[in-house]
Amino acid sequence: MCWLTNFSHCRLVKKKRVDQSETLTLPFIRHSLIRQEDSIIFSLLERDQYCYNADTYDHYAFSVDSFNGSLVEFMVRETEKLHSQVGRYKNLDELPFFPADLPEPMLPPLQYPQVVSNVQPPQSSNYFLAPQEGHIIFCAALLLKGLVVRSLPTKPFIHSSSSEQQSLNMVCRRSMMSGSIGCLHPCADSININNKVWSMYFRDLLPRLVTAGDDGNCGSAAVCDTLCLQVLSKRIHYGKFVAEAKFRESPAAYEDAIRAQDRAQLMELLTYETVEAAIKKRVEMKAKTFG
Ligand SMILES: O=C(O)C(=O)C[C@]1(C(=O)O)C=C[C@@H](O)C=C1
Structure with a gap:
């Protein structure tokens, strides 16, 4: 495998790579969500093999080179350092915790298609959904062992300045395949709520998932x-x-609410309540079957 040896001699380093997997269309997004569900359930079940093992989380227990922490x-x-290489x-759908x-990656960048739907966005619209002072993030509802994980939306955002539009266009050009319509707003691109995922996992999920105590398997x-955090982060x-x-x-259905900054x-x-109810039922059934 060339990435195990010297990258400068690797054929992949010189090749222009375009993601042609069509993973960002709505049907593929839905399909991916179902597969991610499986990964989450399996990862949590794998973790559940071991006790809590408090030493794993001791902030003062691990010291190597310049690293001090858990x-x-x-x-x-x-x-993350290794995977980053x-x-x-x-990838638009992978976000680091640190x-x-x-x-920097040693492979040339892979170009991504845009989020695609069958409907053209309105020509004059400068509206996008963005984080913090911007884009909406609405996240996964997961049910496992009675636990619902849901990240609430942040403030809706309307942007209209030409510099923002320019930077949006740059992001589109940078990361999107030509011929597609629409793309994530740069603010959406920059949303990373992994600090919340981290604290939710260690504070709320893990203690309810595993057996208390120590079986020596802290490694x-x-x-x-690590695997649980990665799959949860991606899904969310x-x-x-x-x-x-x-x-x-x-877009027309959303525009008034965006203008009014009406989060509710x-x-x-x-939100599709019936879809969420079906997801919870399916996840519960899968968890019981696999577990
Ligand atoms: O499949 C959809 O249509 C979705 O909207 C996905 C999704 C989800 O994240 O699972 C998001 C919000 C809805 O309330 C229900 C489900």
Whole structure:
């Protein structure tokens, strides 16, 4: 495998790579959500093999080179550094927990298609859904062992300045395949709520998932935690693509609520109670079957 040897001699380094997997259309987003569900259930079940193992999370227990912290933090940081080298965090749907100081990828960038729906966005519209002072993020509802994980939306945003439009266009050009319509707003692109995912996982989920106590497997626990965090993060951030695709399918329905900065109305538009109920039922059934 060439990435195990010297990257400068790797054929892939010189090749222009375009993602042609059509993963950002709404049907593919939905399909991906179902597959991610499986990954989450399996990862959590794997973690559930081991006890809690408190040493894994002791902030003062692990010290190597210049790193001081918990074993799990070390594991996630080092995994992210390695994965970053093959471009994991250049993917629109992968976000690191420790974005600072990640090494640049050694592979050339992969170009991504835009979020695609069957409906053209209105020509004159400068509306996008964005984070914090911007884009909506509405996230996964997961039911496992009675636990619902849901990240609430942030403030809706309307942007209209030409410099913002320019930067949007640049992002579109940078990361999107020509011929597609629409793309994630740069603000949406920059949403990373992994700090919330991290604290939700360690504070709310893990203690309810595993058996209390210590079985000595803190290394395995850290490996499993890393996988759980990655799949949960991906699933939760996928809300960005769902929201964008839904907006683009019927922008008129969302425009009034965006103008009014009406978060409740936007959530109502984006939420399909019956779909969520079906997801919870399906996840519960899968968890019982696999577990
Ligand atoms: O499949 C859809 O239509 C979605 O909107 C996806 C999704 C989800 O994230 O699972 C998002 C919001 C809805 O309330 C229900 C489901």
